[in-house]
Amino acid sequence: MQTxxxxxxxxxxxxxxxxxxxxxxxAVAQRFELITFCEESRYAYDRVHLSEFFNGKNAxxxxxxxxxxxxxxGVTVHLNDKAVAIDRANKIVTSAxxxxxxxxxxxxxxxxYPFVPPIAGSDREGCFVYRTIxxxxxxxxxxxxxxxxxxxxxxxxxLEAANALKSLGLETHVVEFAPxxxxxxxxxxxxxVLRSKxxxxxxxxHVAKNTTRIGAGSERLHRLEFEDGASLExxxxxxxxxxxxxxxxxxxxxxxxxxxxxxxxxNHCQTSDADIYAIGECAVWNNQIFGLVGPGYQMxxxxxxxxxxxxxxxxxxxxxxxxxLLGVDVASIGxxxxxxxxxxxxxxxxxxxxxxxxxxxxxxxxxLLGAVLVGEAEAYGNLLQIVLNGLGLPEHPEAxxxxxxxxxxxxxxxDALPDVAQICSCNNVSKGxxxxxxxxxxxxxxxxxxxxxxxxxxxxxxxLVTQILNKExxxxxxxxxxxxxxxxxxxxxxLYHIVRVERCKTFEELLDKHGRGRGxxxxxxxxxxxLAACWNDYVLQKEHAGLQDTNxxxxxxMQKDGTYSVIPxxxxxEITPEKLIALGRVAKQHGLYTKITGAQRIDMFGARVDQLxxxxxxLVAAGFESGHAYAKALRTVKSCVGSTWCRYGVQDxxxxxxxxxxxxxxxxxxxxxxxxxxxCTRECAEAQGKDVGVIATxxxxxxxxxxxxxxKPRHADLFATxxxxxxxxxxxxxxxxxxxxxxxxxQRTAVWMENMEGGLEYLKDVIIxxxxxxxxxxxxxxxxxxxxxxxxxxxxxxxxxxxxxxRHFVNSDxxxxxxIFVHERGQIRPATEAEKLLxxxxxxxxxxxP
Amino acid sequence: xxxxxxxVAIEFEESTEWMDVCALDDLVPWYGGCALVQGRQVxxxxxxxxxxxxxDNYDPIGKANVLHRGIVGDxxxxxxxxxxxxxxxFSLITGQCxxxxxxxxxxxxxxxxxGRVHIGVRVPD
Numbered sequence: 001m002q003t004x005x006x007x008x009x010x011x012x013x014x015x016x017x018x019x020x021x022x023x024x025x026x027a028v029a030q031r032f033e034l035i036t037f038c039e040e041s042r043y044a045y046d047r048v049h050l051s052e053f054f055n056g057k058n059a060x061x062x063x064x065x066x067x068x069x070x071x072x073x074g075v076t077v078h079l080n081d082k083a084v085a086i087d088r089a090n091k092i093v094t095s096a097x098x099x100x101x102x103x104x105x106x107x108x109x110x111x112x113y114p115f116v117p118p119i120a121g122s123d124r125e126g127c128f129v130y131r132t133i134x135x136x137x138x139x140x141x142x143x144x145x146x147x148x149x150x151x152x153x154x155x156x157x158x159l160e161a162a163n164a165l166k167s168l169g170l171e172t173h174v175v176e177f178a179p180x181x182x183x184x185x186x187x188x189x190x191x192x193v194l195r196s197k198x199x200x201x202x203x204x205x206h207v208a209k210n211t212t213r214i215g216a217g218s219e220r221l222h223r224l225e226f227e228d229g230a231s232l233e234x235x236x237x238x239x240x241x242x243x244x245x246x247x248x249x250x251x252x253x254x255x256x257x258x259x260x261x262x263x264x265x266x267n268h269c270q271t272s273d274a275d276i277y278a279i280g281e282c283a284v285w286n287n288q289i290f291g292l293v294g295p296g297y298q299m300x301x302x303x304x305x306x307x308x309x310x311x312x313x314x315x316x317x318x319x320x321x322x323x324x325l326l327g328v329d330v331a332s333i334g335x336x337x338x339x340x341x342x343x344x345x346x347x348x349x350x351x352x353x354x355x356x357x358x359x360x361x362x363x364x365x366x367x368l369l370g371a372v373l374v375g376e377a378e379a380y381g382n383l384l385q386i387v388l389n390g391l392g393l394p395e396h397p398e399a400x401x402x403x404x405x406x407x408x409x410x411x412x413x414x415d416a417l418p419d420v421a422q423i424c425s426c427n428n429v430s431k432g433x434x435x436x437x438x439x440x441x442x443x444x445x446x447x448x449x450x451x452x453x454x455x456x457x458x459x460x461x462x463x464l465v466t467q468i469l470n471k472e473x474x475x476x477x478x479x480x481x482x483x484x485x486x487x488x489x490x491x492x493x494x495l496y497h498i499v500r501v502e503r504c505k506t507f508e509e510l511l512d513k514h515g516r517g518r519g520x521x522x523x524x525x526x527x528x529x530x531l532a533a534c535w536n537d538y539v540l541q542k543e544h545a546g547l548q549d550t551n552x553x554x555x556x557x558m559q560k561d562g563t564y565s566v567i568p569x570x571x572x573x574e575i576t577p578e579k580l581i582a583l584g585r586v587a588k589q590h591g592l593y594t595k596i597t598g599a600q601r602i603d604m605f606g607a608r609v610d611q612l613x614x615x616x617x618x619l620v621a622a623g624f625e626s627g628h629a630y631a632k633a634l635r636t637v638k639s640c641v642g643s644t645w646c647r648y649g650v651q652d653x654x655x656x657x658x659x660x661x662x663x664x665x666x667x668x669x670x671x672x673x674x675x676x677x678x679x680c681t682r683e684c685a686e687a688q689g690k691d692v693g694v695i696a697t698x699x700x701x702x703x704x705x706x707x708x709x710x711x712k713p714r715h716a717d718l719f720a721t722x723x724x725x726x727x728x729x730x731x732x733x734x735x736x737x738x739x740x741x742x743x744x745x746x747q748r749t750a751v752w753m754e755n756m757e758g759g760l761e762y763l764k765d766v767i768i769x770x771x772x773x774x775x776x777x778x779x780x781x782x783x784x785x786x787x788x789x790x791x792x793x794x795x796x797x798x799x800x801x802x803x804x805x806x807r808h809f810v811n812s813d814x815x816x817x818x819x820i821f822v823h824e825r826g827q828i829r830p831a832t833e834a835e836k837l838l839x840x841x842x843x844x845x846x847x848x849x850p
Numbered sequence: 851x852x853x854x855x856x857x858v859a860i861e862f863e864e865s866t867e868w869m870d871v872c873a874l875d876d877l878v879p880w881y882g883g884c885a886l887v888q889g890r891q892v893x894x895x896x897x898x899x900x901x902x903x904x905x906d907n908y909d910p911i912g913k914a915n916v917l918h919r920g921i922v923g924d925x926x927x928x929x930x931x932x933x934x935x936x937x938x939x940f941s942l943i944t945g946q947c948x949x950x951x952x953x954x955x956x957x958x959x960x961x962x963x964x965g966r967v968h969i970g971v972r973v974p975d
Contacts, residue, residue: 518897518923519924520924521923521932521939524921525921545881546879548921550934551934553919558919560912560935562916562919562935808884808915809891810871810877810883810884811872812886814886818915
């Protein structure tokens, strides 16, 4: 007794495979026994991305079938075996290899074949089509012995083929019968822009050329002869003049066909024989053939549903498409040619940049009917949704295609889309389905794609899928988690406000009222920084000391071996010979390695904790202050020599830099702050690479903000021009305090500003125009920090209790025996692990003080 | 489970000798101090009512004697110190590194007697 329905599928292309995938994934998969014939030697692969074969992808990369997928689901596959006949009376399929398989239901997914125009000589050696991996392999081989290649056909696939020939290093020509490229999808204006872009890439385009004959060439292998008498010699020809449905097997068993070929199907994808279905490019529905994968997939889903006994209908498909051809974005939506009655158009052409955009709207201007985008197709997703969902047009529809201002793209946004909106047309995934998957736990783009299959075929909807993901995540409340860490359910910014408003003075108090647990290395230093910015207490005060990173705790920078480096402040890099000598003397006396930093200071390395207070006693005596190189605080104000000495300088950059460094020294912030002042436009101080940069003009000072070097260098933005000094200082005061108030933990000014809604303009509004009315408040907060400044090192060495803490052991005056130096280029450096093994431990290291 | 048996065996064969290292007042609450105990560097953390803990001072990842200079706190309820070098967390209870399975430091018994801090050293009987 046969309890299962035997379903035979002829063809294992993208659509045939989709049907298998859909059926085995259905709730009633057990009801079917699946057998499929595949004429090619490999399982279904991604023909949409076939051209990526030339970018290094191999057949395996393109495969759509995960290893073991068919056997796991009990699907029998006859690879390399073409089904050749159907006996409808006895319900038997016969294959080229002689297999006879009887069926209960049969699905034809035979696809299409490339149309080769009836041109004499089109069967010459070196003439190819562009359909299978084998075709591409043959083209690759031939190209190695060729110099020139011609693609006959300037449609979508023809241009793909042209790109392939170009990437194979051939002089590439495209010959098109119609007067423009991609005549089906885009209009004359778009075609012209596309042509000029493609020609700029070195591909020669010949339109309105009717090829009449291919014969032997005199210079090259072939000569193409055209109706107008012209000719073109080439080594290789690729035909890409459209597709024709593979209907021969249906024709032979008398299934009804379309007027121009193709197997006729009804809304359930059934052919004239109710037990036989046809899907994909071999099927013709309502006298239309659908040469895109999206409609093919829809047919596979409809057929699958119908086979399972569910109601489902194919009622036509949207043929909109977006691709990158030869690196040029091209998109066509709906009625691209404006054929609808009374349709009117908006057109935007940017010739210098090769951009063409057209909107086709209904006679009364209420609805969008179609669009053409060439050169830039970012609007595709938005426009497609408007067309598919019949959404009303905004008051100024032209805004949809006009260049977007930096303030943000116009458009309706994903929120305006109904749940039924189809987002991924290839895999027929709606917004509602995406949102459901997100709610069910697919909270990353990768998870969402694998869960719903959205954006896994052509990828055109990826930006929309991402937007929906972000919006839905935000709506669900687990958007971007802004909690500082597990101990505080607040962002740094929120904690800052709490500290200010509640006048909270210690970490313990804040944790008690607003946190949980005991804190950690994330929240402790962050809160310590907030407390310092608000109240400017001594960082080593009993209740703050344990919050500090080791650098702040020992007021020096820990190096890889556990020793520290010491950087005294040298404001603006100006230093007297006496102080220079003092630094040398201190370094020499304590056996330190010295190096000039990038910030115009002198760094002294190799200090053990117990040495730090002694070093600083000497430094303070010589008139130095802490340089705060260890803190998330103002580091330095770099300067060039300025008008005092320089022939080109227009202002005293050193004088201003010293004044500024003095003003903001010790200011603790979410991250380090760097500044610079240049004395003229030559910019020797590199002020535009700093959080705050000042450049002299002959009228005053230009202020730049939010630059930085490092991993991701960012050029600072010009913030205000020709300022007098008082205004300059006022803006910087406000800028810093606003940054300290609102930035995230370890967020430098550049990222802070870039993440700020409204960006630079908003920042200007707040700082310059005081739109929030907090200017005076910010200045007062800064004044409080400046007034309470004291040198941390001076305070520390004056307090014997604090000095006591600078020792390695609580119970011994011995030194850390693992700190071992060797000499190199006349100075010390840490010994490597290998060198340590050789060093005589008993002596306590090579360079240790007794 | 040979490892487990071995640990038991060691407990039988050893007893704890207590070394007086410092006064409790020498330690800053919620911060570390380092004691030299029979040639070994031991990081001691005094966490007020949360107790007193001692682990190796040597950071096996950063390869330097620095753990007593890390910030202490808790991660998912486990008391930890964060290495000041590369910020990995080591459990104060077990010595296990939370980020790197194979990194582990010794833990030591610690007690307070009459305001003095004692570190337990296991010595063979």
